[in-house]
Amino acid sequence: MAKRVGMEVAIAVAEAVGMCNVDVAAVYPITPQSHIAEHLSDIVADGRTDTEYVTVESEHSAISVVIGASGTGARTYTATSSQGLMLMHEILPIVSAMRLPICMAVANRAVSGPLNILNDHSDIMPQRDAGWIVMFTENGQEAIDLSIQSFKIAEDPEVMLPVAVNIDGFQLTHMVEPVEFPDQKAVSRFIPARKPYAMLHPDTPVTMGAFAMSDIYHEMMMVKDEVLKNSKKTILKVWDEWAKTFGRRYKPVETYRADDAEVLLVTMGSMGETAEVAIDELRKKKVSVGLVKIRLWRPFPFDEFRHVVRKAKLLIVTDRAVSFGGPGGPVHAEIKAALYHDKHRPAVHDYIIGLGGRDVRVSDFVTMVERAIKDRRKSAVKDYEFYGVRE
Amino acid sequence: MKKAKKWPEAWHEVNVGAMVFEPCSAREYHTGSWRARRPVWDNTRCIRCGLCYIYCPEGCVSQNALGYFEADLNYCKGCGICAHECWPTAIAMVEEA
Amino acid sequence: MVEIRWHGRGGQGAVTSVEMLALAAIEEGKYAQGFPSFGPERRGAPVAAFTRINDKQIKVRSGIYHPDVVIVLDPGLIGLVNVTDGLKPKGTLIVNTPKSPEQLRKELNYRGNIATVDATKIAKEELNVPITNTTMLGAVVRAAAPVKLKSLEVPLKERFGKLAPRNINALKRAYNELKISKAVK
Numbered sequence: 028m029a030k031r032v033g034m035e036v037a038i039a040v041a042e043a044v045g046m047c048n049v050d051v052a053a054v055y056p057i058t059p060q061s062h063i064a065e066h067l068s069d070i071v072a073d074g075r076t077d078t079e080y081v082t083v084e085s086e087h088s089a090i091s092v093v094i095g096a097s098g099t100g101a102r103t104y105t106a107t108s109s110q111g112l113m114l115m116h117e118i119l120p121i122v123s124a125m126r127l128p129i130c131m132a133v134a135n136r137a138v139s140g141p142l143n144i145l146n147d148h149s150d151i152m153p154q155r156d157a158g159w160i161v162m163f164t165e166n167g168q169e170a171i172d173l174s175i176q177s178f179k180i181a182e183d184p185e186v187m188l189p190v191a192v193n194i195d196g197f198q199l200t201h202m203v204e205p206v207e208f209p210d211q212k213a214v215s216r217f218i219p220a221r222k223p224y225a226m227l228h229p230d231t232p233v234t235m236g237a238f239a240m241s242d243i244y245h246e247m248m249m250v251k252d253e254v255l256k257n258s259k260k261t262i263l264k265v266w267d268e269w270a271k272t273f274g275r276r277y278k279p280v281e282t283y284r285a286d287d288a289e290v291l292l293v294t295m296g297s298m299g300e301t302a303e304v305a306i307d308e309l310r311k312k313k314v315s316v317g318l319v320k321i322r323l324w325r326p327f328p329f330d331e332f333r334h335v336v337r338k339a340k341l342l343i344v345t346d347r348a349v350s351f352g353g354p355g356g357p358v359h360a361e362i363k364a365a366l367y368h369d370k371h372r373p374a375v376h377d378y379i380i381g382l383g384g385r386d387v388r389v390s391d392f393v394t395m396v397e398r399a400i401k402d403r404r405k406s407a408v409k410d411y412e413f414y415g416v417r418e
Numbered sequence: 419m420k421k422a423k424k425w426p427e428a429w430h431e432v433n434v435g436a437m438v439f440e441p442c443s444a445r446e447y448h449t450g451s452w453r454a455r456r457p458v459w460d461n462t463r464c465i466r467c468g469l470c471y472i473y474c475p476e477g478c479v480s481q482n483a484l485g486y487f488e489a490d491l492n493y494c495k496g497c498g499i500c501a502h503e504c505w506p507t508a509i510a511m512v513e514e515a
Numbered sequence: 516m517v518e519i520r521w522h523g524r525g526g527q528g529a530v531t532s533v534e535m536l537a538l539a540a541i542e543e544g545k546y547a548q549g550f551p552s553f554g555p556e557r558r559g560a561p562v563a564a565f566t567r568i569n570d571k572q573i574k575v576r577s578g579i580y581h582p583d584v585v586i587v588l589d590p591g592l593i594g595l596v597n598v599t600d601g602l603k604p605k606g607t608l609i610v611n612t613p614k615s616p617e618q619l620r621k622e623l624n625y626r627g628n629i630a631t632v633d634a635t636k637i638a639k640e641e642l643n644v645p646i647t648n649t650t651m652l653g654a655v656v657r658a659a660a661p662v663k664l665k666s667l668e669v670p671l672k673e674r675f676g677k678l679a680p681r682n683i684n685a686l687k688r689a690y691n692e693l694k695i696s697k698a699v700k
Binding site: 205298389 | 546555576
Binding site for chain 2: 124125126127187224225232233234235236237239243246247249250253
């Protein structure tokens with residue numbers, strides 16, 4: 028079966044994508060970029076995959092090139108990060124509106140002002156409403172698995188939407204750790220060649236990305252919303268098939284020691300495993316606490332989330348980005364919206380953590396939980412606060 | 419592939435990705451109705467240079483069997499660029515009645 | 516779990532060492548993490564890199580603040596960087612220097628295990644370059660035994676190809692020539 032190897036996670040993602048028979052990959056090859064792009068170009072140059080690898084002059088062009096290629100029916104891939112994703116921003120809603128199944132890795136890094144480059148989620152959060160399927164990974168293995176699955180999800184005739192797989196910059200992308208690769212034959216069976224709905228070809232004339240005024244634009248946005256919400260069915264189906272084929276099961280909302288917990292900590296991305304260690308420590312101190320990890324960010328898994336938190340009295344949400352001048356962190360805002368109509372809704376406390384690569388240790392998670400519990404006893408739950416900020 | 423309605427009405431009738439499968443469907447949109455003035459060619463002055471054909475932003479000027487030019491009035495918006503560019507002054511812009 | 520911090524300069528291969536050590540541990544069926552101090556890389560600037568090795572899955576993904584082992588690839592860094600910062604009292608400090616461990620103990624006032632080897636000399640003789648990252652791996656295995664010497668050969672062969680035997684020689688010499696002074700009370 029699969030061999031266990033040590034590898035840097037970004038390299039492993041490129042290897043995984045190299046197994047997916049990608050027709051066209053377009054990337055902006057320099058900063059902000061991860062080793063994903065560099066190593067994928069090695070794989071192409073070595074002739075290990077038959078991919079047209081286009082290096083472009085900006086991320087705006089990278090996403091535009093894969094739009095054109097995807098329109099012709101090609102399987103397409105791109106990878107970016109931080110300012111690169113910000114530069115793609117203008118094009119991202121067009122991809123989903125055109126129903127092009129482009130897959131993209133986002134090596135999450137802080138956006139500039141001031142220039143930083145280290146890990147947080149401030150690059151992907153402004154893309155929240157672009158109509159893409161957005162998932163988060165917690166370790167190298169998940170980065171490999173979700174990268175492969177993303178093609179099957181994106182290209183499913185019920186979906187036909189772009190997918191962004193988020194892999195925390197540095198914390199994951201630059202980490203050498205043990206991973207397992209699925210067998211190439213099994214991957215090829217899992218993601219057969221794309222069957223495009225339509226192709227830009229002289230023999231099959233089609234207009235993609237046509238003009239639409241107020242008489243139809245409104246309806247089209249409803250379609251976008253419905254299709255994205257509906258994609259959850261396919262995502263669940265693909266994850267089920269993955270579990271049956273490769274043995275690892277994925278859920279839109281993962282939990283750790285959460286079943287009987289009164290207090291639930293919520294994370295998204297690579298900090299989930301560190302938080303698990305904190306949960307173990309707190310459990311030793313008899314604190315009734317568990318962990319909820321959001322994997323699927325868009326479409327947001329409202330039902331699954333409500334289900335796992337149904338018995339909790341306090342939710343301690345962690346956010347790796349800020350909605351400035353707004354309700355705090357975007358994850359926390361989402362969760363509050365999800366629970367508004369619930370009769371027994373828990374108190375929700377949001378901690379903004381780990382901005383611009385600020386390290387968050389096991390002891391930090393322990394402190395956050397203990398402090399939020401104390402605040403709740405005093406009925407002093409804050410909407411949100413910047414955890415660990417120097418005062 | 420099921421042929422879509424000519425114009426989608428309800429949201430669920432919109433084609434996937436709002437794609438348009440009928441070639442040249444834009445022809446059904448007669449932009450000529452916007453016109454206030456129409457170009458009229460005086461073929462005694464015309465040297466058949468084709469500048470009007472080249473400059474027409476609408477692409478509605480074409481050459482007839484005799485080699486002279488005329489506009490497809492279904493699409494001509496009456497912008498007057500052909501008349502402006504025609505240096506032998508063979509094109510006059512005439513008010514629509 | 517063993518937590519290791521490497522000090523070097525940009526371009527001296529600290530990150531490669533970290534990777535080789537992690538790969539050797541994974542080769543042994545253990546769990547490992549190897550990561551640089553995140554950020555821009557500049558040739559010659561002091562850098563740190565880290566390895567975690569454990570028999571069970573490693574969940575912690577935050578930085579290493581209290582390492583069990585510290586390795587210094589460049590003797591010039593002592594005095595420039597506080598190499599014993601956070602090092603556990605009974606930890607191990609391994610330095611590339613011609614000095615004796617006792618001499619270093621006086622200079623750094625560190626009471627844990629100290630090991631020294633003139634890796635620059637070995638690297639010059641065996642590899643013809645003063646790059647000590649692979650040489651120092653031998654010293655680490657002898658002083659702290661996070662992995663077996665044999666396990667390092669697999670990743671070294673993969674990374675260095677034809678040059679691997681010379682790197683392995685240098686590593687074995689450092690293993691043998693290492694001078695160790697046990698922790699004092």
